[in-house]
Amino acid sequence: MVELTDVVFFGPRTTSTVLLNPNSLNGSCRSPMVEFQASCYLYVHQSEDFVSAMEVCREFDGYLVEIQSSAEDTFLVSLINNVTAPGSNPDVWTGGNDMFSEGHWTWLNSGIKFTYTNWYPGNPSNSWGQENCMQLHFFGGVYKWNDRDCLHKTYFICESESSTDPGVIG
Numbered sequence: 426m427v428e429l430t431d432v433v434f435f436g437p438r439t440t441s442t443v444l445l446n447p448n449s450l451n452g453s454c455r456s457p458m459v460e461f462q463a464s465c466y467l468y469v470h471q472s473e474d475f476v477s478a479m480e481v482c483r484e485f486d487g488y489l490v491e492i493q494s495s496a497e498d499t500f501l502v503s504l505i506n507n508v509t510a511p512g513s514n515p516d517v518w519t520g521g522n523d524m525f526s527e528g529h530w531t532w533l534n535s536g537i538k539f540t541y542t543n544w545y546p547g548n549p550s551n552s553w554g555q556e557n558c559m560q561l562h563f564f565g566g567v568y569k570w571n572d573r574d575c576l577h578k579t580y581f582i583c584e585s586e587s588s589t590d591p592g593v594i595g
């Protein structure tokens with residue numbers, strides 16, 4: 426269970442919104458980041474467009490989450506569900522996008538092409554010709570992948586390597 430009591434919201438968009446607790450570790454990660462395999466994850470409850478979300482993640486020496494496996498995907502859903510009031514099921518940005526070449530989906534930070542995918546049937550749909558960013562979206566009782574207009578504002582998840590020390594930002 427992730428406790429968000431350590432999270433302090435104080436800034437306008439794209440400025441520091443979360444304080445990492447320097448005295449509290451979750452494994453190798455600064456609280457309230459959560460460790461999974463070799464990464465730390467921070468679920469940010471602040472609605473931002475895709476690029477602004479990326480900028481917030483950079484403040485933690487991190488990047489918008491990149492999903493390489495079913496296990497990681499399942500972990501992220503549990504991360505969302507553990508801190509979300511039942512029934513709200515918000516959309517959540519990841520680092521997936523095809524903004525540079527339509528239909529060619531890659532992860533923003535690494536540039537790696539999608540291998541594992543978990544698209545909801547009918548997606549990516551590129552609706553209105555302008556859905557170039559990938560979000561986790563709650564469809565029919567489960568989170569699946571959906572492409573969405575990058576300017577849409579949603580919560581998001583940052584990832585960083587657990588071997589790095591993100592320190593305290595502010």
Ligand SMILES: [Ca+2]
Nearest residue numbers: 523551556557
């Ligand atoms: Ca697209």
Ligand SMILES: [Ca+2]
Nearest residue numbers: 548550571572
């Ligand atoms: Ca779509």
